[in-house]
Amino acid sequence: MELSENELIRKLRRFGRKSGAVIRGIGDDGAVVNVQQGQYVLVQDALVEHIHFEFAFAGPYDVGKKAVYVNVSDILAMGAEPLYFLVTIGVPERFSYRDVQILYKGMDRAAREFHLLLLGGDTVATKGDFFIDVSMVGKVLARKYFGRNKAKSGDLIGVTGYLGESAYGLRLLQKGPLAQPVNRYIKRYQSPRPPFDVWKELVKNDITDAMMDISDGLIIDLERMMAESKTGARLYLEDIPIPPALKKQGLQALALSGGEDYQFLFAFPRNKVPAVDKIRKKGFMISIIGEVVRQRGVRLFDGEREIKLRTKGYEHFGTAQ
Amino acid sequence: MELSENELIRKLRRFGRKSGAVIRGIGDDGAVVNVQQGQYVLVQDALVEHIHFEFAFAGPYDVGKKAVYVNVSDILAMGAEPLYFLVTIGVPERFSYRDVQILYKGMDRAAREFHLLLLGGDTVATKGDFFIDVSMVGKVLARKYFGRNKAKSGDLIGVTGYLGESAYGLRLLQKGPLAQPVNRYIKRYQSPRPPFDVWKELVKNDITDAMMDISDGLIIDLERMMAESKTGARLYLEDIPIPPALKKQGLQALALSGGEDYQFLFAFPRNKVPAVDKIRKKGFMISIIGEVVRQRGVRLFDGEREIKLRTKGYEHFGTAQ
Numbered sequence A, B: 001m002e003l004s005e006n007e008l009i010r011k012l013r014r015f016g017r018k019s020g021a022v023i024r025g026i027g028d029d030g031a032v033v034n035v036q037q038g039q040y041v042l043v044q045d046a047l048v049e050h051i052h053f054e055f056a057f058a059g060p061y062d063v064g065k066k067a068v069y070v071n072v073s074d075i076l077a078m079g080a081e082p083l084y085f086l087v088t089i090g091v092p093e094r095f096s097y098r099d100v101q102i103l104y105k106g107m108d109r110a111a112r113e114f115h116l117l118l119l120g121g122d123t124v125a126t127k128g129d130f131f132i133d134v135s136m137v138g139k140v141l142a143r144k145y146f147g148r149n150k151a152k153s154g155d156l157i158g159v160t161g162y163l164g165e166s167a168y169g170l171r172l173l174q175k176g177p178l179a180q181p182v183n184r185y186i187k188r189y190q191s192p193r194p195p196f197d198v199w200k201e202l203v204k205n206d207i208t209d210a211m212m213d214i215s216d217g218l219i220i221d222l223e224r225m226m227a228e229s230k231t232g233a234r235l236y237l238e239d240i241p242i243p244p245a246l247k248k249q250g251l252q253a254l255a256l257s258g259g260e261d262y263q264f265l266f267a268f269p270r271n272k273v274p275a276v277d278k279i280r281k282k283g284f285m286i287s288i289i290g291e292v293v294r295q296r297g298v299r300l301f302d303g304e305r306e307i308k309l310r311t312k313g314y315e316h317f318g319t320a321q
Helices: A005-015 A060-077 A097-113 A165-174 A184-190 A196-204 A218-229 A244-248 A253-257 A270-281 B005-015 B060-077 B097-113 B165-174 B184-190 B196-204 B218-229 B244-248 B252-257 B270-281
Strands: A022-024 A031-035 A038-048 A080-092 A117-126 A131-140 A156-160 A210-213 A232-236 A264-268 A286-293 A297-302 A305-307 B022-024 B031-035 B038-048 B080-092 B117-126 B131-140 B156-160 B210-213 B232-236 B264-268 B286-293 B297-302 B305-307
Touching: A005 A097, A005 A117, A031 A080, A031 A117, A038 A060, A038 A080, A038 B080, A038 B131, A060 A080, A060 A097, A060 A131, A060 A210, A080 A097, A080 B038, A080 B131, A097 A117, A117 B131, A131 B038, A131 B080, A131 B117, A131 B131, A156 A270, A165 A184, A165 A253, A196 A264, A196 A270, A210 A218, A218 A232, A218 A253, A218 A264, A218 A297, A270 A286, B005 B097, B005 B117, B031 B080, B031 B117, B038 B060, B038 B080, B060 B080, B060 B097, B060 B131, B060 B210, B080 B097, B097 B117, B156 B270, B165 B184, B165 B252, B196 B264, B196 B270, B210 B218, B218 B232, B218 B252, B218 B264, B218 B297, B244 B252, B270 B286
Parallel strands: A038 B117, A080 A117, A117 B038, A232 A297, B080 B117, B232 B297
Antiparallel strands: A022 A031, A031 B038, A038 A131, A038 B031, A080 A131, A156 A264, A156 A286, A210 A264, A232 A286, A297 A305, B022 B031, B038 B131, B080 B131, B156 B264, B156 B286, B210 B264, B232 B286, B297 B305
């Protein structure tokens, strides 16, 4: 880095955004905001180089965007609208100011898409790898917040969009990034924008009991929801939204456990099926993939036949299965 | 790490704290809290191994505590009371669960001292060095929030406690950690608890215009405050609270630019001097070290003689002075 910490912070300050509610933005020990009474959601999620991504497969612009998106995804999954965020970046010596600037431009782009305001954070040097850690605040918009613990036996299980796209995109990049034209899968991996429009429909029509975003893979994340709700689930393979290109290549597993889908997984009462159908008819992609049952655990069925689950999802520490 | 990410998060969940206002704590995509209308402060501050600390000089317990303290310090410096925090830790392979647990115990200890509730965050693996990044929310208690931009020409400049203690403690540790008995300087370095009691007096008596915490050193931090306020400052060396042990060894510079003091630096109107004297008489240490002037920049005087300032404070990127 060719700049001092002071100079860098001074330059980054222009990425701070203001609104009527922001009394003091970047440039002080902390930001000050006017807050209305209500329920608020707090999240914090990091991306670490060599663990969550490689710069070979996603440039600083994409990484900046993605760091915002994954936190927006968590806020939305709780039934809240994102408002403010702060960011810490850990900057290795090899980074130039230009790299940091491009990263901030990516964050800024994602933030604008969700009318989010950057209020501050920290910029630190590291002797090791790059990291970015975003904290975000949102306000609950849903009638009640969505929790992982709110699925009920008898509910149906829905999911937005296609699953496995991002994992397939990463696989294409790993085969040789330069040889690949940037297709929808690679785009989904590099820029996993949460499906905000269908989320708005789900909230407006008061569809869901429980919701979460799929970050580590359908099966492992559904297991987490079921464990929190003290319930279990039956999934039907033929109803899981697997892109035809993946089916053709026998890569269905990527849709079950590939991770980084950032689609919404939700449990909803059966009497909401007509309302879900109405949303689908507007052109939004929602699949009903299974049901919540009393018996613990997640079981997958192909017609009548139960499929044994091995790889459940992606975990970053050594001993994960 | 001998645990999977899932197992680790499950174990760390018990460090989450609840109150009536916390609707959903650790264990979901985000935490949900009931918030009253008002002004709130948001901060985020990280500590990175080999940049901000070495485990040779501070164990995981101290590092956990310090990560909370430095954020509490920022919240208090804005005139707010800390309420909630989230934390991301970047955990290298060489860490055991026990290390992480001790770190969380340190955070928990510091959190209890300030009635702070841990609500969530992220636990990530790193291929490189350890880092800890805390985000914190506080509610403004002061009549108006304290900003760095609120110093006025004619104000006096006050500071709490002694300066240079922490930097001197680090210097002692660097000479050989095992040879040193843990004295007050080493303690101040390892566990820089913000001076909450004197802060409460300052808030209660509505003393200050501008406030900040001294993290990088008196001179550099005061320069930041003056720049934000579009003012300058004159400091008087004989009034700066330098511990006698440092004076004896000619280490006055540590009090000016050593950094990590985490004492409060504040500008206040002259008519508050009697109120400041009353607080001092109660046994709280406050020094009046200079005055705010119209002419930009920070100048230091030893009696009539001006002292040229060279090293101003600590910066972490390569090209800092």
